[in-house]
Amino acid sequence: MTDQRSQAEIVRQSLKRRYRKERRFRFYGIAAIGVALLSLVILFTDIIGKGYTGFIKTTITLDVVLDGEVMYLQDAADPEQLDMADFQAPIIRALQQYFPEAQDRRDVRELSRLAGSYASNQVRDLLKAQPELLGTTQTLEFLAHDSVSVYVKHADNPSYSIRLSEQQQRWVDQLVADGVIDTAFNDVLFSRGDSREPSNAGILGAIVGSLLTMVVTLVIAFPVGVAAAIYLEEFAPQNRITDFIEVNINNLAAVPSIIFGLLGLAVFIGLFGMPRSVPVVGGLVLALMTLPTIIISSRAAIKSVPPSIREAAEGIGASKMQVVLHHVLPLAMPGMLTGSIIGMAQALGETAPLLLIGMVAFIVEVPDGFFSSATVLPVQIYLWAGSAEQGFVELASAGIMVLLTFLISMNALAIWLRKRLERRW
Structure with missing residues (x-):
């Protein structure tokens, strides 16, 4: 017991x-x-x-007198006179309407720094497009200088250093109180390419470059990856050669992405002489990087198709090719699409391989083709994050938010496709 x-x-x-x-x-x-x-x-x-705050722009709205004498411009239709004219002068005159005491050279210089550096170009482009406006008064909206934008949006944040003088700060405070300086949604961010001045910088060029690069990656990686998976899983004999290929595919999936950048630099640019910083080369490099992921996920999707499907199709006289194309491939396609979208999302967020093939260039114009100079979103964020201007700090974070939106959307699409198209046996 x-x-x-x-x-x-x-x-x-x-x-x-x-x-x-x-x-x-x-x-x-x-x-x-x-x-x-x-x-x-x-x-x-x-x-x-x-x-x-990167999605917010700071603007200055002024009644600008397009006085030809002030601008040293008699004929706005004359290209030579347009090249020699002073388009900053009417903007300064418009600001002096609010601060008539600013007359000496130092005050005028500080006053001129309230508007962005592209404000004079805006006046020039207006007169170039409509020469008849010379001598009239126009209400124009300019982007504020980056220092003014930082002050308006982050005056109470000690982590941001204010680069305006005390006099400029008083001027800005008065203009804000008068409604001359205001904030609005930053449509510039989604309508322009990169710029040396944060207030004029946008990510449209990087978005278009990313889309063009992803198109090249998808067109190359998806059909090649699916075809390789079908051959290895359905047609390839089981011998040492196929075992060697499978081992290397699995190893390539774990290779650091920068190695693919070195490969693209040596082969596509060094050997074939393709241009740097173009979506075609970037897409080829990312396609090589994405191929192992697509092959592995596609093979897993093919393996998930029950053997009874194949046996039933062969039992009614279907050939091996008909079994694969008419029965196995349609049933495995949801898994293939899911793996491909996840692989594309991974490629969209890559930076290292694209830096090596020159897609780190400063691109102002929005690319208009696969062979146009371009950059991509991760590289654009990298460039902004390394810039000294404080305005680029918020733009880099805003770019990260846009990139995360794309990545989350692609992963959500993969989950939706898997739930929508998957078959249960």
Whole structure:
């Protein structure tokens, strides 16, 4: 009887230890999830906190007198006179209507720095397009200088250094109170290419460059990857050669992306002489990087098709090619699409291989073709993050938010396609 009680006690103690271990394991799992979620919240809070102001632009609205004498311009239709005219002068005169005391050279210089450096170009383009406006008064909206924009949006934030003089700050405060300086949605961010001045910089060029690069990547990687997966899974004999190929495909999936950039630099640019910084070369490099992921996911999708499907098709006389094309491929396509979209999302966020093939260039114009000079979103963010101007800090965070939106959308599309198209047997 004593032995039975001691055995029961041993069992109870053992169960208690097991239950304690199980509770500890659950706690560790919950703690790990909590740490991951906390890190994600901190990351998104930091990005959104720095980047939401990137979607806001600061503007100055002025009644500008297009006086030919002030601009040294008699005929706005004459290209030579347009090249020699002073288009900054009417903007300064418009600002002096609010600050008539600003007359000496130093005050005029500081006053001229309130408007962005492209304001004079805006007046020039207006007169070039409509020469008849010379001598009239026009209400024009200019982008404020980057220092003014930082002051308006971050005056109370000590982490941002204000580069305006005390006099300029008083002027800006008065213009804000008068409604001359205002903030609005930053449509410039989505309508222009890169610029040396943050207030004029946009990501449209990078978005178009990314889309063109992804088109090249998809057109090359998806059919080649699916064809390779079908051959290896359905037609290739099981021998040392196919085993060697499979091992190398799995190894390529783990190769650092910068290696593919070196390969593209050596082969596409060095050997074939293709131009740098064009979507075609970027798409070829990313296609090589994405191929292993697409092949592996496509093979897994083909393996998930039950053997009974193949046996039933062969039983009614279908050839091997008909079995694959008419039965196996349609059933495996949802998994193939999911893996391909995830691979494309990974390629969209890559920077290292594209830096090596020259897609780090300063691109102002929006690319209009696959052989036009272009950059991509991750590289544009990289360039902005390394710039000294504070305005580029918020633009880099805003670009990260745009990139994350694309990545999350692509992953959501992959999940939706998998749920929508998957078959259950």
